Amino acid sequence: MPDVLVxxxxxxxxxxxxxxxxxxxxxxxxxxxxxxQVHTSKKITHINPGAExxxxxxxYRKHWIRALEGVEYIIHLAxxxxxxxxxxxxxxxxxxxxxxxxxxxxxxEEVPKIRSNLRKIVVxxxxxxxxxxxxxxxxxxxxxxxxRPIQQLKNHQWEVLCPVCGRQSGPKAIREDKPLQNLNPxxxxxxxxxxxxxxxxxxxxxxxxxFRYFNVYGSRQSLSNPxxxxxxxxxxxxxxxxxxxxxxxxxxxxxYIHVSDVAAANRLALERGNGVYNLGTGIPTPLKxxxxxxxxxxxxxxxxxxxxxxxxxDNRHDFADNTKLNRDLKVSNFMSLEKGLSELIHWxxxxxxxDKFALSESQRKKYLT
Ligand code: UD1
Numbered sequence: 001m002p003d004v005l006v007x008x009x010x011x012x013x014x015x016x017x018x019x020x021x022x023x024x025x026x027x028x029x030x031x032x033x034x035x036x037q038v039h040t041s042k043k044i045t046h047i048n049p050g051a052e053x054x055x056x057x058x059x060y061r062k063h064w065i066r067a068l069e070g071v072e073y074i075i076h077l078a079x080x081x082x083x084x085x086x087x088x089x090x091x092x093x094x095x096x097x098x099x100x101x102x103x104x105x106x107x108x109e110e111v112p113k114i115r116s117n118l119r120k121i122v123v124x125x126x127x128x129x130x131x132x133x134x135x136x137x138x139x140x141x142x143x144x145x146x147x148r149p150i151q152q153l154k155n156h157q158w159e160v161l162c163p164v165c166g167r168q169s170g171p172k173a174i175r176e177d178k179p180l181q182n183l184n185p186x187x188x189x190x191x192x193x194x195x196x197x198x199x200x201x202x203x204x205x206x207x208x209x210x211f212r213y214f215n216v217y218g219s220r221q222s223l224s225n226p227x228x229x230x231x232x233x234x235x236x237x238x239x240x241x242x243x244x245x246x247x248x249x250x251x252x253x254x255x256y257i258h259v260s261d262v263a264a265a266n267r268l269a270l271e272r273g274n275g276v277y278n279l280g281t282g283i284p285t286p287l288k289x290x291x292x293x294x295x296x297x298x299x300x301x302x303x304x305x306x307x308x309x310x311x312x313x314d315n316r317h318d319f320a321d322n323t324k325l326n327r328d329l330k331v332s333n334f335m336s337l338e339k340g341l342s343e344l345i346h347w348x349x350x351x352x353x354x355d356k357f358a359l360s361e362s363q364r365k366k367y368l369t
Contacts, residue, residue: 002119003027004270005071006051007058008078011038012221013124013213015046016263017075022050024267031067032078033057038222046220058100064107068114073270076104076123076197079190082227083128083313084360086186088367097189098196105200121201121208122269125194127174127255127280129212131181133318135169137162143169144178153310158248160316171253171284171317176212176276176324184313194276201274209269211262214280214320218259218340219347226360230287231256233357234294234304235348240355243305244295247314250288250306255280255319258340265331273328280320281334293337297345312368 004021008014009030021028028051034044047053056063058078068074079097080086086093101123108115136142145160152161159168182188194210201208217231226233234244257280265279291304326332335343 002072003029003070004073004075005029005031005067006075006077007031007067008076009051010034010044010047010053011077013216013259013262013266014077015048015220016218016259017077017266018048018051020263020267022048028052029054029067029071031056031058031063035080037225037227058103059095061103061107064103065111065114068107068111070117071114072117072119074104074118074121075266075270076101076121076193077266079124079193081186083184083186084311084364084368085227086184086189088363090185093185093189097186098192101193101196105196108200108204115204118206120270121197121206122266123193123197123208123210124190125210125212125276126187126190127212127214127278127318127320128184128187129180129182129191129194130174130178130318131183131187132160132315134172134174134178135160135317136172137165137167137169139167140164142172146181147183147313148316150312153312156308158252158310158316171319173282173319173321174278175321176278198276207274209273210276211265211269211279212276213262214255214257214278214318216259216262217256218344220259223348223351223353224356226356230254231290231294231344234291235344236353236355237357238295238298238300238302239348239353241302242355242357243302244291245357246287246291246304246306247309247311248316249308250291250304251286252314253284253286253317253319255283256285256290256337256340257281258335258343260343261331261334265325265329268329268331272330277325277329278320278322279325280322282320282322283334283337284317284319285337293341294345297341311364
């Protein structure tokens, strides 16, 4: 089987991807810098003995060049993740996500042997590039709104309103051709990754898949990184006996996709697909339901704290239209939320979770209000 380089292969999505590839017989090399915000303990817990590990950083082109030797496929997952944090660490987010990917293509340009070996590239983009979701008004049909005005949020009017008649509208699945709204440095830096990969796919004739990940959850997501997704934050709160804190009213929906489905799609993309794809289940779930289910599965009688406050920059609803994904990659049997949550809870039972919610909130308020 061919050689695959997985950047970020010691992380949450990366380590599951590596496990799947090794199991299928691929020769896997990992490039990972063991980012301390993610790898809070000195001991790395999910190393696959069947893979080769290089401790290196995508911000250095020479690390890429070393890691790319003899490689036929690249799955580029290394990145900095956190929308709010990206505002006060903008340089880091641009360096890692945008320049880090630029270094890959610079290395390909500079070393002819790397280019001649390469057969396909898969990169991680994000649904956050869409900004607000797609909506439909009963009377005026579908539309793609801008961010909700702050005055509307101050009035606790959470739902998106039809721009024609001002009535409340409902969410619709987001298609890949929705106009993008990169509203924060994180989204913009992921969009640079995605667009560079598409530009070079055309220029170099290398087939490339860019996945816009929806809300990925599951085992190995850091429970002590307060800048990560809501599922891990809620679980960390609960494991410390604290109520999950819900912004707005808890009826906002997201598309939660289990990490094993994401790992499988990353692997399948080595064989199928070309272009940009949503990677979500297509199923919307209200946030309140996540908080209550996580508490219940942990045997805890802890109700979420619904703040009726808002985080500026949050979109109201989003979930994927995955028609294109199903058509080209033949990915459709996603893990149910019920099964995915029990996998997460089972794994988390003996994990250390440091609840840093208050710290991240105080930082956010210091920098962003
Ligand atoms: C998240 C990630 C984004 C990633 C995307 C797709 C962050 C902060 N967000 O976006 O990077 O690209 O998934 O995988 O990195 N919420 C609470 N309480 C909390 C935390 C969040 O109520 O303690 C709410 C938010 O206000 C929002 C919803 O939960 O309404 C989802 O938030 P979050 O997990 O940050 O996800 P996204 O913004 O969807």
